[in-house]
Amino acid sequence: MSNMSEEIKSTDIEDVQSSTIEKPKKVKKGLNESVKIVLAITILALVSALLLSVINNYTKVDKEKALMDKISSVYSVAIVETIDVDKIIGYSPVEKTQIEKYVRAEDGAHIVVAKSKKGYSAAGVSLIVVIKDDKILKIEVFSHSETPGLGTKAFAEEHFNKYIGLSINELNVDQFDKKTCEQFIVISATRSSGAVYEAILAAVRVVKYYGA
């Protein structure tokens, strides 16, 4: 009996000893692993950030320059003035439309880059509209992501030609005119042609407010 109790005691002491010895080892091992994990992810993130910043330096896109280049390719007369639309008295943009750029050419033409977000694609439809002597002179697509062969029917020349020569006074820019809108809608490209109409209307609207 006494022998047995001695055995138990000795095994207990061994267990206690081994647990007190192993614990710091386990903690150390866990710490080492955590450090290794943090180090690995940090190094990867740093290298990735460095690589991306170098490439960004070479691929940076100057949006303003690209926009001005496109404008000058659409209307070659020299640009003399850039108009800040926020400073036009009484003007506020219509919902889901945006004026990306408004400039005036040397010959008095108004060149407006207007965007409508009502198209089929979330990217919207952005148009360059040239207005001279209160008439729409030229329309060109600046950017879009509409469905090729379907939504792109709204950008066909014959469709744009419906707007060319139209006096800006004929268009009601403050109230949605369903009848006028319907005559510009292209069958099977309803939303895209609607976005084209909205963008042109936004361009005309800003020119009207500027003139007023």
Place this chain on the structure above:
Amino acid sequence: MRKNEKLKLKDLITPFTNGIIKNNATFRLVLGTCPTLAITTLATNGIGMGLAVTFVLVFSNAIVSALRNFIPRKVRIPAYILIVATFSTIVEMVTRAFLPELYSKLGLFLPLIVVNCILLARVESFASLNRVLPSIMDGLGIGLGFTLSITTMGIIREFIGAGTFFGMPINALINANLPMVIFILPAGGFMVYGFMLVIFNTIVDKVENRKHKSKE
């Protein structure tokens, strides 16, 4: 494969050919379905998207394979995503700067390459277990297989749906009023995908069966 074992030509060719046919991401593994259905309205979109994925796949596979002993197992997935995200951001930056038209057409699907199942699947199941060169060949094979698949889908959908071939109008088709708009709509995408899945798998299975029989 053991660490010091010499690489044979077969070890490089097999992952490449498997990636194009046997493990074709689009038609055999049915991975990357979202961009496949969304951007194949034009054949050029297919080529653009395919090449972008190939670039990311090759480089991610190479880096993951090279660092497979350095990346701790517990955080391997975040580490792989970080590597894939780096290369997909590079592709996005380069496309935006030099191919703005393609960038606007691919839209959201370009940055979404990060979460493309094909990439994570290959990185996890192949690159993290194999050496650098076979991993590069696997990335190249899978990427080219994906490019070929989605370009073919794009050609079919564009031709039947819009009456154009790589953007060039086929006047005979258009004049006869033959283009069926449904093919460039989502429903048409599913239809073409379904038909191509059946055709591709039937052919590959038949060839595989014939191979097995001849071996026996």
